Amino acid sequence: MNNKFLLLKIALIPTLLAVGACSYMLFPGPSLQSTPTNNGSTLHIAYCGSTPAVLCVISFGLDNHARTLVNFVTPNPSFQDFYLIIKRVDKDSRYECQKAGGFPTSVYCIGEQIPLGEKVDLEVYSKNQSLLVAEGSLTILFYALPTPITVFATAIRVTITLPSGSITSLPPVSTLQATQEARPSATAPNSYPNPYPYP
Amino acid sequence: MSPLTDGVSILFTHANSFIGILSALIFGTITFSVVLKAILADKLTSAEYFSLSLGGGLLLVSLVSITLFMFNILRNFYIGIFALTVIVIGVIILSPHARRRPALRPNLPLLALIVALVMFVILRMAFISRAIVPSYSDSALHYGIIQSLLKTYENSKSIFQSGYPVPTYYHIGFHILAAALAAITRTNINEIILILGQIILALIPIPIFFIVRNATKSDAAGLFTVLLASFGWGMPGYAVNWGKYPALISLITIQFVLSIAYILAQKENSRSEQLGLSSMLGLGILVSGLMHTRSLIIIGIAFAAWIIATFWRKLSKTLQFLTTILVLCGIIIEVIFIGSRAILAPVFDPYLHSGWLLTSTIILLSVFAFRASPRLAFSSSLAIFLLLSSMFIPIIGLIPGLGPQVLLDRPFVEMILYLPLSLLGGLGYAGLKQTLQVEHEQTHKKSRELSIFVFIPLFGLILINTLVSYNFYPSDCCKIMGYDDVVAIDWLGKNLPPHSRILIATTKVRVSIPDSLQGDAGADAGIWITPLTNRETFGWPNSSALNQQSAMNVFCTNKITYVYVGGTNQSFENSQLETNPNWYQLILSLPRARVYEIIGCPEGSAEYQQPG
Numbered sequence: 068m069n070n071k072f073l074l075l076k077i078a079l080i081p082t083l084l085a086v087g088a089c090s091y092m093l094f095p096g097p098s099l100q101s102t103p104t105n106n107g108s109t110l111h112i113a114y115c116g117s118t119p120a121v122l123c124v125i126s127f128g129l130d131n132h133a134r135t136l137v138n139f140v141t142p143n144p145s146f147q148d149f150y151l152i153i154k155r156v157d158k159d160s161r162y163e164c165q166k167a168g169g170f171p172t173s174v175y176c177i178g179e180q181i182p183l184g185e186k187v188d189l190e191v192y193s194k195n196q197s198l199l200v201a202e203g204s205l206t207i208l209f210y211a212l213p214t215p216i217t218v219f220a221t222a223i224r225v226t227i228t229l230p231s232g233s234i235t236s237l238p239p240v241s242t243l244q245a246t247q248e249a250r251p252s253a254t255a256p257n258s259y260p261n262p263y264p265y266p
Numbered sequence: 267m268s269p270l271t272d273g274v275s276i277l278f279t280h281a282n283s284f285i286g287i288l289s290a291l292i293f294g295t296i297t298f299s300v301v302l303k304a305i306l307a308d309k310l311t312s313a314e315y316f317s318l319s320l321g322g323g324l325l326l327v328s329l330v331s332i333t334l335f336m337f338n339i340l341r342n343f344y345i346g347i348f349a350l351t352v353i354v355i356g357v358i359i360l361s362p363h364a365r366r367r368p369a370l371r372p373n374l375p376l377l378a379l380i381v382a383l384v385m386f387v388i389l390r391m392a393f394i395s396r397a398i399v400p401s402y403s404d405s406a407l408h409y410g411i412i413q414s415l416l417k418t419y420e421n422s423k424s425i426f427q428s429g430y431p432v433p434t435y436y437h438i439g440f441h442i443l444a445a446a447l448a449a450i451t452r453t454n455i456n457e458i459i460l461i462l463g464q465i466i467l468a469l470i471p472i473p474i475f476f477i478v479r480n481a482t483k484s485d486a487a488g489l490f491t492v493l494l495a496s497f498g499w500g501m502p503g504y505a506v507n508w509g510k511y512p513a514l515i516s517l518i519t520i521q522f523v524l525s526i527a528y529i530l531a532q533k534e535n536s537r538s539e540q541l542g543l544s545s546m547l548g549l550g551i552l553v554s555g556l557m558h559t560r561s562l563i564i565i566g567i568a569f570a571a572w573i574i575a576t577f578w579r580k581l582s583k584t585l586q587f588l589t590t591i592l593v594l595c596g597i598i599i600e601v602i603f604i605g606s607r608a609i610l611a612p613v614f615d616p617y618l619h620s621g622w623l624l625t626s627t628i629i630l631l632s633v634f635a636f637r638a639s640p641r642l643a644f645s646s647s648l649a650i651f652l653l654l655s656s657m658f659i660p661i662i663g664l665i666p667g668l669g670p671q672v673l674l675d676r677p678f679v680e681m682i683l684y685l686p687l688s689l690l691g692g693l694g695y696a697g698l699k700q701t702l703q704v705e706h707e708q709t710h711k712k713s714r715e716l717s718i719f720v721f722i723p724l725f726g727l728i729l730i731n732t733l734v735s736y737n738f739y740p741s742d743c744c745k746i747m748g749y750d751d752v753v754a755i756d757w758l759g760k761n762l763p764p765h766s767r768i769l770i771a772t773t774k775v776r777v778s779i780p781d782s783l784q785g786d787a788g789a790d791a792g793i794w795i796t797p798l799t800n801r802e803t804f805g806w807p808n809s810s811a812l813n814q815q816s817a818m819n820v821f822c823t824n825k826i827t828y829v830y831v832g833g834t835n836q837s838f839e840n841s842q843l844e845t846n847p848n849w850y851q852l853i854l855s856l857p858r859a860r861v862y863e864i865i866g867c868p869e870g871s872a873e874y875q876q877p878g
Contacts (some may be wrong), residue, residue, distance in 0.1 A: 125750070126856055128750070128753070130853065131852075131863075154521065169456060173398075173749055174753040
């Protein structure tokens with residue numbers, strides 16, 4: 068009986084290692100080729116809600132060349148590579164899309180500028196086969212969410228005394244040396260906030 | 267979507283890293299279990315072995331990772347295989363000594379622990395479904411350190427051959443473990459931190475089963491303690507929102523060390539058992555210290571409390587009673603005093619706000635805890651007193667580069683108070699059971715009635731509290747990176763020159779000492795720029811004005827070329843930059859992330875590359 072248990076234990080370790088190795092091979096990580104669509108039909112594109120849909124738009128933006136950025140989110144990291152066609156009243160424009168490095172669920176597309184408030188039709192095509200993956204109509208609202216700021220009534224003196232010139236890649240922040248009379252503008256909440264005293 | 271379905275969904279989408287981490291932990295747990303059984307044979311039940319081996323397994327995996335990483339063995343395939351073979355042979359040699367008690371009936375406590383662990387893992391994974399990166403600014407620092415370790419590893423160097431990643435940071439154990447797992451699973455660092463962090467959270471409540479079960483011989487009391495430690499209060503789970511991964515992993519090693527010390531303290535151990543257990547204790551303390559230096563203080567407090575409790579047991583009953591009252595009065599005074607200090611008062615938030623019901627229940631159960639295991643109950647109470655006291659003991663100049671510190675900071679005490687409270691709860695459960703059983707024998711009542719009216723409601727209380735108030739998802743307090751930041755930082759990495767110097771907002775760290783600052787922390791996603799893009803960033807207090815000449819002088823002197831404004835309520839104020847178009851030019855605009863070029867310096871040195 069004891070020998071059986073011993074053999075079982077000895078066999079268990081390589082078996083687990085083998086299972087681990089097989090699983091690792093069976094799940095080789097995100098594949099960029101999969102096409103998550105609703106039973107083969109095209110997905111509907113809308114602005115993201117509290118829980119992102121299969122493919123949704125989180126925001127629009129502008130870069131220094133006055134080009135529009137369309138910021139997509141997908142909860143599926145293996146969502147296939149795609150490009151975007153934006154259809155306007157007068158013409159169609161192609162927007163090249165790329166995944167943000169290290170963030171496979173974040174994809175942004177850059178192309179011709181679209182005026183604020185304009186309603187456009189979006190069509191998403193797979194890069195490999197140029198198949199229509201998703202479509203929808205949206206109005207461009209890229210300044211809709213201002214950054215909230217709480218303002219203090221009185222001024223305080225801010226003195227930073229950490230060493231200057233310690234420019235290293237780590238830790239990520241080197242604090243500049245300065246002594247200045249400053250007009251504080253933002254709240255300084257308790258570090259490591261709990262939900263209770265924090266906004 | 268419920269936490270359960272979200273958790274399952276994450277297991278599928280992150281199967282690669284999940285299976286990799288799980289395989290390593292299972293391997294460590296089984297190996298450690300065999301070693302432990304070789305030493306202790308039939309002294310523990312299967313559930314006790316499981317609970318103890320989980321902590322030991324993590325310790326073993328950490329120790330192997332640290333050793334392999336230090337000598338860069340992972341990079342060398344043959345040495346790696348050799349090291350693995352040595353471990354397997356060691357296990358095989360030890361196996362004949364690992365005698366097992368024949369199972370006469372289904373082992374329900376073990377099954378309950380395994381089911382609980384599986385549920386904890388699934389539920390904890392829900393956090394990742396709404397997390398873009400690990401929370402708070404500490405996580406960017408963890409990312410940077412792991413990244414630096416991986417670079418050393420990829421250059422086929424030992425970490426001895428490269429500079430220490432961060433001069434003022436010393437919890438290297440977690441980072442080496444995460445780096446080793448990232449190297450093995452070939453997964454990106456953010457994913458490894460998130461998955462490993464949530465698995466650690468799921469593991470934390472399991473080892474506590476051992477001490478309570480061993481002290482009271484009650485499986486139900488052990489399971490009650492596990493449930494309390496997992497979802498009784500917001501802590502320790504909430505600490506992932508602060509990115510306190512090293513501290514969280516140290517909670518497992520601390521429990522392991524205390525469990526082994528508890529076995530060692532029992533006098534019936536043979537010489538060989540003592541030798542084996544002492545070695546484990548030594549290794550446990552070493553790894554715990556590497557995981558988080560302050561865990562050594564916690565272990566010290568626990569040992570001190572235990573030693574004092576040993577002397578306390580030798581006192582007369584009257585003196586024992588008086589001393590206990592004295593400790594309880596001390597705790598009450600500390601609670602009142604700390605509660606009146608704005609910077610320290612949040613230490614009680616998880617226990618007195620949403621957790622008040624369970625804390626009250628534990629206070630009531632504590633009376634019975636002294637019946638089940640007086641020494642453990644007294645040491646737990648004393649540990650609470652000492653933990654709270656340690657927030658007032660200053661450490662000055664011990665750690666170069668850091669501001670004034672105290673023995674234990676407020677966040678650490680806040681996240682560990684659950685441990686003595688859970689122990690008191692578990693012991694109290696067992697004590698109440700003993701008391702009612704004596705009553706039952708005297709009054710001939712059925713024991714089933716006891717379960718229905720007393721014990722099931724206690725379990726139910728925790729479960730209902732979990733369902734009603736427990737948050738499995740990231741707290742809004744600490745999400746500093748949004749999807750706009752992800753895009754802005756990626757764009758910035760692809761479009762700004764490599765030598766760019768970027769200004770980011772920082773906020774002062776104030777965790778323990780009033781009117782004293784303990785350093786700077788990133789105020790928004792700008793803190794992620796350096797680890798993700800390798801661009802230099804410079805902190806500037808978020809409360810300072812950017813529209814003053816003095817500020818511009820500092821930026822020009824230091825050749826700062828860009829300013830990053832994230833989307834938190836602690837980011838720089840956009841209006842200050844937008845009202846000075848001669849100084850700051852907007853070059854990327856998203857609703858919650860903006861990049862400005864500084865054009866107000868005389869040389870006009872700021873440049874950005876033309877996108878390809």
